[in-house]
Amino acid sequence: MEFKTIFISSRSLTIEILNNDIVTTTPYDVYLNGELLSSNECVNVYSIYNLNPNTEYLVKIIQNGLCYEKTIKTDDEYVSLNVKRFGTKGDGVSLDTNFIQAAILSCPDNGRVYFPKGEYYTGPLFLKSNITIELAEGAHLIGDIDRNNYPILPGIIFTSDEQDEYNLGSWEGNPLDCFASIITGINIENVKIIGKGIIDGNAQNSDWWTDVRTRRIAWRPRGVFLNHCKNISFQGVTVTNTPSWNLHPYFSSNLKFIDMKVQNPKISPNTDGCDPESCNNVDIIGVNFSVGDDCIAIKSGKIYMGRKYKKPSEKFNIRNCSMNFGHGAIVLGSEMSGGIKDITVSQCLFNKTDRGLRIKTRRGRGKDAIIDGITFENIKMSEVLTPLVINMFYYCDPDGHTEYVYSKEKLPVDDRTPYLGKFVFKDIDCTEVNVAAGTFFGLPEKPIDSITLENVNFHYAKDPVLGLPAMMDGLPKMKGKGLIFSYVNQVNIKNVNFDGLNDKEYEFTEVNNINK
Secondary structure, three states: OOEEEEEEOOOOEEEEEOOOOOOOOOOEEEEEOOEEEEEEEOOOEEEEOOOOOOOEEEEEEEEOOEEEEEEEEOOOOOOEEEHHHHOOOOEEEEEOHHHHHHHHHHOOOOEEEEEOOEEEEEOOEEOOOOEEEEEOOOEEEEEOOOHHHOOEEOOOEEOOOOOOEEOOOOEOOEOOOEEOOOEEEEOOEEEEEEEOOEEEOOHHHOOOOOOOOOOEOEEOOOOEEEEOOEEEEEEOOEEEOOOOOOEEEEOOEEEEEEOOEEEOOOOOOOOOOEOOEOOEEEEEEOOEEEOOOOOEEEEOEOHHHHHHHOOOEEEEEEEOOEEEOOOEEEEEEOOEOOOEEEEEEEEEEEEOOOEEEEEEOEOOOOOOOEEEEEEEEEEEEEOOOEEEEEEOEOOOOOOOOOHHHHOOOOOOOOOOOOEEOEEEEEEEEEEEEOOEEEEEEOOOOOOEEEEEEEEEEEEEOOOOOOEOOOOOOOOOOEOOEEEEEEEEEEEEEEEEEEEOOOOOOEEEEEEEEEEO
């Protein structure tokens, strides 16, 4: 059983088991420098903590009597700053914001800010470049419940020559004023946030989840907000109880989210797990999501940001993740006016989400709203109501129910027309399907280019639940349906099976080429 190193810091590392299993079927033992660290492990992504800087370690995996080993050297570290020495109380009551911020700002390049066990009641914290922050096991950042203590990030600030603008705040695809987040990074680079600790937005004890569609002073903060950052890594930490989205990287690059837990109550509003917006080179590996909205929603802004910056989200690897209870497991859009390209999702488990893959776009997103090069492979879905959904008539937002959006007539192609390219679904097993196996709705004037399904199995629930497979006007509720294609240039089908289906396997409307 081979493994590779996917993350190294001065105090920790993460390995990934190389196999085709979503969960390792044969347990293994982990040894560090000859000493047993853990036994009977079944996860594909495994992290080791409490290491020393600039030190070589022999990591050994033993499975079925076979031994696999690597020598891994941790990063160098100049100095370690304990937040307790800066005056934090860590009692869960005293406000520790200023003391923590002092430690962060005092940390030199290649230094570490260390949080020992404790409950740190805090407002938003601003990161700086070239440091590591470690939340030890038992370290718990707890968000201040008073929104009046949160700095505001203005959405648009015009430059001094009035020729350009500086965007700080963002809300659902538009440059709008928002509150700073408990962890906020602005124009920083080379930061690692590691450990077994918890970043807790504490929204359940505040009014963040009340009247969520009304702006009060500013729009709600996220758990983590990264604005124009690069080379940022999160390893191990838990993010929970966030006022809105848990993780929101924005116009950022070279990001890693490794072996994390992202957890919000099922009923918490708009608490998406990870929403990278106009980002590139993003790895989301070994993350467990259980949230109140979409687990991962990849975005690139609404029409203003898409047209102005034309910055797609691209080059994503999402692997060995578990998505639970959200509206969608992996969602692309609907704020995607800058485009989304080259996304690979593999070895993931989708459990009890409303939809598995969910593409959301519509007329008006613009000519730069291109989604292309999307591959889903080696996926298991359990009790996902509709596993595969592509919808070019998505009706949310103020203009969503206009005739321009919902019309099924062939309208002129212009600067407002989005485009969907090639989608590949391979080696996927879906159990307890309820509403439909998949619905794919292209525009009459701009059909989806290509959909390929290979080695895909759909097993239906005995008593399917009635529901809407996609949020579009004029679509009736349904249950126990097969694969529905409408306005697609080419559909390729190879070894697709239906178990317990009592309806048509396929429905084709205006599909130009069908290869079965």
